[in-house]
Amino acid sequence: xxxxxxxxxxxxxxxxxxxxxxxxxxxxxxxxxxxxxxxxxxxxxxxxxxxxxxxxxxxxxxxxxxxxxxxxxxxxxxxxxxxxxxxxxxxxxxxxxxxxxxxxxxxxxxxxxxx
Amino acid sequence: xxxxxxxxxxxxxxxxxxxxxxxxxxxxxxxxxxxxxxxxxxxxxxxxxxxxxxxxxxxxxxxxxxxxxxxxxxxxxxxxxxxxxxxxxxxxxxxxxxxxxxxxxxxxxx
Numbered sequence: 001x002x003x004x005x006x007x008x009x010x011x012x013x014x015x016x017x018x019x020x021x022x023x024x025x026x027x028x029x030x031x032x033x034x035x036x037x038x039x040x041x042x043x044x045x046x047x048x049x050x051x052x053x054x055x056x057x058x059x060x061x062x063x064x065x066x067x068x069x070x071x072x073x074x075x076x077x078x079x080x081x082x083x084x085x086x087x088x089x090x091x092x093x094x095x096x097x098x099x100x101x102x103x104x105x106x107x108x109x110x111x112x113x114x115x
Numbered sequence: 116x117x118x119x120x121x122x123x124x125x126x127x128x129x130x131x132x133x134x135x136x137x138x139x140x141x142x143x144x145x146x147x148x149x150x151x152x153x154x155x156x157x158x159x160x161x162x163x164x165x166x167x168x169x170x171x172x173x174x175x176x177x178x179x180x181x182x183x184x185x186x187x188x189x190x191x192x193x194x195x196x197x198x199x200x201x202x203x204x205x206x207x208x209x210x211x212x213x214x215x216x217x218x219x220x221x222x223x224x225x
Binding site: 004031033040041042043045048050056058090092101103104105106107108109 | 121146147149151156157158159160161164166204208211212213215216217218
């Protein structure tokens, strides 16, 4: 059971570079989320999607973009990396429409440093 | 709005001690409540959940009861082990979004 898979696990970027964090899930979940976790802090929602072709901003969307062309994939793009984006990024998914409130399933995270 | 307030850490306990981590929430409607655990270098894993008032979630000796009258969902374990050392997050689900507390770091010493 792969669950939620994030790549890469680690990355170092220079200021101004761009990159895409990949997230894929094999559970046919319609809802997917991107969070960032700063040291000693909780999770802050960046973007989320309730299905293919639909995305919405969370609490901290500035500096990021997302797309959702398939149910499985939900990549997060950083266009102009800034030191403030140094963080651990988590992707999560949850299935809806199955009755009741289900928990999110998380990937193992991408640790991103911007220097 | 929706929010979760969680007991500040870090918490250090001796093995076999009793654990309580406090969690209170603010929400409109009737949210579902969750406790997640995060081990070093890993993502969050569901520990337990409760979907309505007075529900008790339990798993691996941990318990939490959904108390609507006090808007609380405190995590308890009667006898902690070294392997319980981790960061614990309280969360609620309202609508399309999940809201997390800031996490409580637990270290259990032999």
